[in-house]
Amino acid sequence: MANSYNQTMSEPTKRVAVIGAGAAGLSALRNLLTTTKTFIPTCFERGSDVGGLWLYNRNTHTDDNGMPVFSSVYRDLSTNIPKDLMAFPDFPHKDGPSYLSRPDVCDYLQRYADRYDLRKYIKMNTFVQNIRPNCKESNTKWTVSYFDVKQKEEIHTDVFDAVIVCNGHQEKAYSPDIEGLDQFKGEVLHSHNYRTPEYFAGKNVVILGASFSGQDLAVGISSFGKKIFLSHLKDPLLTVLPANVMERTGIKRMTKSRVVFLDDTEEEVDVLLFCTGFQTHFPFLSKDIIQVISERVTPVYKHIIHIKYHTLLFVGIPKLLCYFPHSFEIARAVVNILNGNVALPSEDEMLEDAEKDFAQRKTEGLDDAKAHFMGDGDRQWRFNKDIAKMAGFKPLPTAFQRLWDYVTIQRDNHFLTFRKQNFKIIDSETFVEVK
Numbered sequence: 001m002a003n004s005y006n007q008t009m010s011e012p013t014k015r016v017a018v019i020g021a022g023a024a025g026l027s028a029l030r031n032l033l034t035t036t037k038t039f040i041p042t043c044f045e046r047g048s049d050v051g052g053l054w055l056y057n058r059n060t061h062t063d064d065n066g067m068p069v070f071s072s073v074y075r076d077l078s079t080n081i082p083k084d085l086m087a088f089p090d091f092p093h094k095d096g097p098s099y100l101s102r103p104d105v106c107d108y109l110q111r112y113a114d115r116y117d118l119r120k121y122i123k124m125n126t127f128v129q130n131i132r133p134n135c136k137e138s139n140t141k142w143t144v145s146y147f148d149v150k151q152k153e154e155i156h157t158d159v160f161d162a163v164i165v166c167n168g169h170q171e172k173a174y175s176p177d178i179e180g181l182d183q184f185k186g187e188v189l190h191s192h193n194y195r196t197p198e199y200f201a202g203k204n205v206v207i208l209g210a211s212f213s214g215q216d217l218a219v220g221i222s223s224f225g226k227k228i229f230l231s232h233l234k235d236p237l238l239t240v241l242p243a244n245v246m247e248r249t250g251i252k253r254m255t256k257s258r259v260v261f262l263d264d265t266e267e268e269v270d271v272l273l274f275c276t277g278f279q280t281h282f283p284f285l286s287k288d289i290i291q292v293i294s295e296r297v298t299p300v301y302k303h304i305i306h307i308k309y310h311t312l313l314f315v316g317i318p319k320l321l322c323y324f325p326h327s328f329e330i331a332r333a334v335v336n337i338l339n340g341n342v343a344l345p346s347e348d349e350m351l352e353d354a355e356k357d358f359a360q361r362k363t364e365g366l367d368d369a370k371a372h373f374m375g376d377g378d379r380q381w382r383f384n385k386d387i388a389k390m391a392g393f394k395p396l397p398t399a400f401q402r403l404w405d406y407v408t409i410q411r412d413n414h415f416l417t418f419r420k421q422n423f424k425i426i427d428s429e430t431f432v433e434v435k
Helices: 023-034 102-115 212-222 323-339 347-363 379-391 398-413
Strands: 014-019 039-044 126-133 142-148 151-160 162-165 187-190 204-208 227-231 245-248 251-254 258-261 266-268 271-274 291-293 296-298 312-314 422-425 431-434
Touching: 014 023, 014 126, 014 151, 023 039, 023 102, 023 162, 023 323, 039 126, 142 162, 162 323, 204 212, 204 266, 212 227, 212 245, 227 258, 312 323, 323 379, 379 398, 398 422, 398 431
Parallel strands: 014 039, 014 162, 162 312, 187 271, 204 227, 204 271, 227 245
Antiparallel strands: 126 142, 142 151, 251 258, 258 266, 291 296, 422 431
16 A cells, blocks of 8 residues: 655644755755745854865864764865766756866855755754654654754754755764774774875885775875885776786785785785775664674665655765765656655565565675665666656656766776766767867
8 A cells, every 4th residue: 555745734833953064965966855745944164164064174084073984085075976977967067077076066065055955954963963853653753863063962853854964974984894804903994084195205015995985095095105005806907007006806804004905915015005995874763773794785776765754864875976966866756756756655565675686686796785785787877767756756867877887887997087088968869089
């Protein structure tokens, strides 16, 4: 039996809490404010400004307010996909190169907030401590507890008709257990705490992990470090690397001053740098509301909506996809659900659908940790078509998929030079390379 939010014109406006003012949070705000129904949003942002993870913080562990640093961006970060794949549909980027610097991306998000007057809905420097349902019904209201990071002792509470969680998933660093790590006398850090390559001048560094961040940090550090060992379990990389960056297999153990690889070769190192990703983290939601087991978030339907509490929705659970356009599309779907424009299946049907998706991923060779992974083949585009069909809007242009596929190949094969290319999407089907 289908459930829906069948609202009428006589129903009161609805208050919606949005958690986070990065790309996902801004997408949620924008869509809430442009719908035919009346929502009153309040966005809670830990940082001092709009930008989410793109808001650079020179601190690496604790910020100026004594709070844990949530941003993982480093000083010299540039995008690894063209700006056409990092734009909202109602706000194009400025003219210029396709690949943007970190400040350019942050500036884009802040200009977006200004263009659509979103700042007045955002409480900056605000830490959300707890979010609890007011009852056990699917349409429950929520009590949000929060405090100003400059006045932590004063806890505030507010009640909302719905909550949209947009807190991202690049705050809680993941580091695997390694034998002998407690004996290693050198420095151990995670990419979450990396900021500048000059810090590694004259040092031998082993980097564990060779996805984008591992490769990017290896290349950046190579200009200052002595020897860089890029340790991973993948097939040999297709790209040329700097002369002092050497690929190695995975790490078997650490000694006081050396790394021992799985092939039993050893190297003297000063630093072990984990580029091993992040764990999905909702510290303000208790385990009786949401569970994260081996990176699988449950119980959620279509990676978006809580199966039991339909007024708890998420923008940003899926991983490894062109984040800005997808966030906007997911936010559109979320608002359509809140509007009553989407007839949701029964709870049992939603649970069955979530289990079916998880099982299908496993038959395709993905492990449990990739329950929300979208980065292989056409998975992110199938996901987009699925939610577009559910929520009643057109999917993203085919040109996006074609450009994504092309630049992925270029990045894999030419990591040192891929950002020199420039592109333009000329219609819904076609992109061209421009000089």
